[in-house]
Each structure stands twice: as C-alpha cells, then as structure tokens.
Amino acid sequence: MSKPSNEGFFWLLFSAGGVVAALFIPVHLFLFGIAFPLGWLPQPSYEHLRALAENPLSRLYLFVVCSLPLFHWAHRFRFTVYDGLQVKHLNEVVLVFCYGGAVVGTLISAYLLLRI
Amino acid sequence: MTMQPSTEFHPRWYRERVSTYWWMGSWRYSLFILRELTSVAVAWSVVMTLFLLRALLNGPDAYARYMHRMQSPWMIALNIIAFCFLLLHTITWFNLAPRAMPVRVGGKRVPEFLVAAPNYVLWVVASAAIAWFVLRK
Numbered sequence: 631m632s633k634p635s636n637e638g639f640f641w642l643l644f645s646a647g648g649v650v651a652a653l654f655i656p657v658h659l660f661l662f663g664i665a666f667p668l669g670w671l672p673q674p675s676y677e678h679l680r681a682l683a684e685n686p687l688s689r690l691y692l693f694v695v696c697s698l699p700l701f702h703w704a705h706r707f708r709f710t711v712y713d714g715l716q717v718k719h720l721n722e723v724v725l726v727f728c729y730g731g732a733v734v735g736t737l738i739s740a741y742l743l744l745r746i
Numbered sequence: 747m748t749m750q751p752s753t754e755f756h757p758r759w760y761r762e763r764v765s766t767y768w769w770m771g772s773w774r775y776s777l778f779i780l781r782e783l784t785s786v787a788v789a790w791s792v793v794m795t796l797f798l799l800r801a802l803l804n805g806p807d808a809y810a811r812y813m814h815r816m817q818s819p820w821m822i823a824l825n826i827i828a829f830c831f832l833l834l835h836t837i838t839w840f841n842l843a844p845r846a847m848p849v850r851v852g853g854k855r856v857p858e859f860l861v862a863a864p865n866y867v868l869w870v871v872a873s874a875a876i877a878w879f880v881l882r883k
Contacts, residue, residue, distance in 0.1 A: 647788075648835075648839050649839070651788045651832075651835060651836075651839075652835055652836040652839040652840060652865075652869070653836075653868060653869055653872050654872060654873075654876065655788060655791050655792075655832055656829065656832045656833060656836055656869075656873065657872070657873035657876050657877055658791060658794075658795060658876070659787075659791045659794065659825060659828060659829050659832060660829060661876075661877060661880055662794065662795075662798060662816060663791075663794060663816060663821070663822070663825030663826075663828070663829065664822065664825055664826060664829060666813065666816065667813075667816045667817040667821070667822050667825075668822065671881065672881075673813060674880055674881065676802070676805075676806040676809045676810075678883070679802055679809070679880070680802050682879060682880070683799065683802050688879075692795070692799065695792075695795070696792050696795060696796060699788045699789070699791075699792055700789060700792055702785060702788060703785040703786070703788050703789035703792075705785075706782055706784075706785035707782075707785045707786065707789070709782070710779070710782040710783060710785070713782075714769060714779050714782060715766060716764065716766050731789075735789075735792060735793070735796065738796055739792075739796055739799070742796065742799040742800055742803055743799065745803055746799065746802060746803050
C-alpha cells in the first residue's frame with residue numbers, strides 16, 4: 631500500500647512555479663538574453679538596474695521569480711527523467727539533484743537579494 | 747520499492763519493456779516530451795537572472811562583463827532556443843488551465859478559449875509592465 635506522501639505539497643510548488651514561470655519569465659529572457667544582446671533595445675544603465683533591484687518590492691518579486699520556478703523545474707524534470715528517459719533505478723539520486731538544486735538556487739537568490 | 751509477491755493467486759506483474767525512445771513514435775508524444783523539457787529552459791532563465799543579480803551586486807565592471815558575455819553568438823543562440831521553450835511552456839500552461847478548472851456559468855460550461863483568454867491578457871500586461879520598469883530612463 632502507498633504511504634502518505636508529500637506529493638501534494640510538491641505539486642503545489644510545481645503549479646505555483648508554473649504560473650510564475652508562464653507569466654513573468656519569458657519577458658526576462660527576451661530582454662536580457664535576446665533584445666539587449668542583439669541591440670534591438672538600448673541596454674539599461676548599471677545605476678538604473680541597481681536602483682531598481684534595491685527596491686524592496688523588486689527584491690520580493692525577484693525572489694518569487696527565482697525560487698518558485700526552480701521548484702517547478704525540480705518536479706517536472708524529475709518526471710521527465712523518470713518517464714521520458716526511463717531512468718528509474720537512480721530515482722533517489724535524481725530526487726536529491728532536482729529538489730536539492732531548487733533549494734540551493736533559492737538560497738543563492740535570497741543571499742544575493744539580501745546583500746544587494 | 748518492494749516487489750509484489752508472486753504466488754499462484756497473485757502472478758508477477760507482466761510489463762512489456764518500453765523503448766527509451768518511446769516518445770519519438772508519434773507527434774503527440776514528442777510534443778509531450780518537448781513540453782516536459784520546457785522546465786529546463788525555465789531553470790536556465792533563473793540561472794541567467796541569478797548571474798545578472800550577482801553582476802549587479804559586484805559593480806559596474808561585472809555588469810559590463812555580464813552584458814558582454816550575453817552577446818556571444820553561442821549565448822544568443824541558446825537563449826533564442828530557451829525562449830522558444832518558454833513560449834511553449836506559457837502556451838501549454840495557459841491552455842491547460844480551463845481543463846484543470848472547468849468554469850460553468852448557469853449550468854453551461856464556458857468555452858475553453860474564454861477561460862484561457864484572461865491568462866494571455868494578464869501575460870501581456872505583466873510583460874509590458876516589467877519591460878517598462880527595466881527600460882524607463
């Protein structure tokens with residue numbers, strides 16, 4: 631029989647991260663990964679971005695945008711490896727890699743945003 | 747994981763071995779795997795954002811180096827691919843919402859596109875707002 635699991639909690643993080651990733655992340659990558667490097671839009675100055683990132687509301691926003699999508703990735707990637715690549719014997723390793731990665735990424739974002 | 751006991755009354759489960767490349771057989775399955783792989787693009791974007799934050803923390807020189815590194819053809823190519831995956835995630839996620847939460851008005855089910863549409867409106871508004879904050883002088 632199956633024992634009670636934390637699956638529901640992880641699924642909640644997965645779906646919350648999915649919403650955040652769907653709404654906010656494309657514009658971030660479009661600006662900094664495509665539009666600014668290709669010169670489609672003028673690059674913002676260091677001072678402007680730094681001031682923007684120092685705003686408490688921006689910090690809260692950036693923390694949400696960094697942490698929740700990482701848990702979304704952890705959950706989805708874990709099952710991609712499990713079902714897609716059928717790597718079932720390394721289940722624990724994959725689990726630790728995925729959720730561990732999400733936790734580490736969240737801690738790094740908290741550290742950067744607290745110091746900025 | 748524990749194995750099911752196999753007795754006369756409880757036979758060993760028979761599972762046919764599925765190829766590792768089972769998802770290449772049909773377009774629907776391939777799209778499923780492509781959709782699942784969008785999470786890699788999501789994680790990649792977060793990592794790029796974390797590097798940007800680190801550069802902002804380290805000063806103007808670090809920021810200039812970050813922007814310069816993002817201009818390398820490899821990075822641009824990777825980011826364009828990742829952006830396509832992000833769009834796939836956004837579209838599949840929004841279109842799934844009406845199926846996860848069917849909305850009924852007066853006993854009738856609201857058409858799926860009407861439930862998905864507000865997501866797209868919100869997406870455009872949020873993207874425009876973020877771009878405005880980043881780009882304003």
